[in-house]
Amino acid sequence: MFFDSTYVYSDEILDLLTTIASIAPHHIEEQTLPLLFRTLPDAAFSRDAIRERANCWRTLSALRTLCVQPELFETLVIRLTTKLDLVCFPANGARVEIVDTEPNAAYAHSILTTISNTLSTKVEKSHPDVGKYIERLVPHIYNLFIFSAFGSDEQRLLASDLRLVHVAGKIISLVVQTLPPQSVFLQRRIMPDSDRLDGRRQTTFSMELFKALLDGQSKGVSQGHQKIPSDRKFDVLNVSLIFTNCASAVTDFLHCRKQPRRIYYRFSLQQSLPCTKRS
Numbered sequence: 410m411f412f413d414s415t416y417v418y419s420d421e422i423l424d425l426l427t428t429i430a431s432i433a434p435h436h437i438e439e440q441t442l443p444l445l446f447r448t449l450p451d452a453a454f455s456r457d458a459i460r461e462r463a464n465c466w467r468t469l470s471a472l473r474t475l476c477v478q479p480e481l482f483e484t485l486v487i488r489l490t491t492k493l494d495l496v497c498f499p500a501n502g503a504r505v506e507i508v509d510t511e512p513n514a515a516y517a518h519s520i521l522t523t524i525s526n527t528l529s530t531k532v533e534k535s536h537p538d539v540g541k542y543i544e545r546l547v548p549h550i551y552n553l554f555i556f557s558a559f560g561s562d563e564q565r566l567l568a569s570d571l572r573l574v575h576v577a578g579k580i581i582s583l584v585v586q587t588l589p590p591q592s593v594f595l596q597r598r599i600m601p602d603s604d605r606l607d608g609r610r611q612t613t614f615s616m617e618l619f620k621a622l623l624d625g626q627s628k629g630v631s632q633g634h635q636k637i638p639s640d641r642k643f644d645v646l647n648v649s650l651i652f653t654n655c656a657s658a659v660t661d662f663l664h665c666r667k668q669p670r671r672i673y674y675r676f677s678l679q680q681s682l683p684c685t686k687r688s
Contacts, residue, residue: 427474434478442481445472446488451495453516456509465516469523477530479538485527486542490549493520494634497553497567514570521576528583539587543610547584550577551621552633559641585614 430437448468454461476485496517524546531539554577557568567573588611617629625642 423471423474430475430478430481434480437475438481438484441475442472442484442488445475449492451492452499453496453512456512462512466519469519473523473527473530476527477534477536479536482527482531482536482538483545486524486546489520489524490546493517493553496520497557498635510565510567513567514573517567518570518572518576521573521580525576525580525583528580532583532587539584540610542584543588543614547581547614548630548632550580551627552631552635552637553577555627555631556633556635556637559637585611588614 426437426441445468449465450461454465472485472489476482496513528539528542553568554574557566560566560569614630620626621630627637627642631637
């Protein structure tokens, strides 16, 4: 067996399974992936559970290696985004006050990194299925982090961790950068239908993203189980607020000649931008 009770497997077996995945991915999807996903917990192990945590990281590493093919990557995205929701937003019955959030933050970071690294491999191999995840993966990620940004007003939510935001941004960039811009060239018959479809996806995404950034309408770029309150606006580019805060910070900066205070005011200038503030 690939796995046993002590979670032992060799690199040679993993290489063999990777070869099988490239030839007959349905065998891996039906027989191997269920075993792997079953070993992933819905919440991180404690710091003291060193062996269990190491096994969890090895499982994610194996998934990253195996799930490059389109069919397997789709399963990976569905299962890991579901797992990410459970880690970041525990079910009501399991909702308890967690004093040490670092294990869960590290676990969520590893889940996102697994998706990111697998996606990066697919981009390097020029897989044509990457573009569709602007509709299947990107909105889920936006929803997770926008909801967490709003919720952090009352309590610090796991997905407001800047390390998670960084990896999520990398995932979005990998997907978006593979999409061709919608232009007259995409309407030519020599262009494959998939390119024309990706071009329309790029256009739709860009329009909805601008609505979110300029008007605060995040509904078009976010989809997920967590419902963003309808009365909350995604006010990341409040021009008047940015101008007022920046003007005040620049004035203080220019009127201060002492180096320590100049460092302080430079920090204040950075913090005056809503997109750079830490919750």
